[in-house]
Amino acid sequence: MLKIKKVTNEPSCPVDYAFKRIGGKYKGRILWYLHLKTVMRYGELRKTLSDITPKMLTQTVRELEDDGLIHREVYHEVPPKVEYSLTETGAELIPFIDYLRIWGENQIEKERIKR
Template sequence: MIIDNDTTSKYRCPVEYTLEVIGGKWKSLILWCLAQGEVKRYGEIKRNINGITHKMLSQQLKDLESQGLIHREQYNQVPPKVEYWLTEKGKTLVPILEAMCQWGSEYM
């Protein structure tokens, strides 16, 4: 299904865009982790996602923040404290993640 008549558009359909935003091995897991509670610190996210490296988690968090899906709040204190949570835009993805969870539970 092509909905954009602009042939220079980067995306051929909304599914392609959605997959770019939440696709890959880690983004959906990070979003799911944040959807389970209000505010999470970096270490909490890392502990909840088996196998993710510090570099990859940092990179994916920055990408999700730049997409406007999560908010990052840094507190200037010692030791440093950084918290993450879903933005309103990020919360709109929760039903998609819940559907993925339900599908996985049924067919895993």
């Protein structure tokens, strides 16, 4: 008899689930800057993340919004105004991102001392 595997969309590993939501070059930085500034417009994010292309920024903020980590507020005016802020779920990540920031600073300092 042929067995059929049941496919589910449920995450199998919490660590994998978390890194899929915040992994990548820009997501953690966007969350961190939104924490520091509370609310940022698209142009502010673009200036703050000078190494990101407009296409990548748009894709990344959409993913963060789809994952419920940031809120996108659209103001129907001319010119269009869009503001981004952390959701409650996004804000829960800040202590962990801050810990990673501190760890990164320490590692950079250790590398500097080695040279």
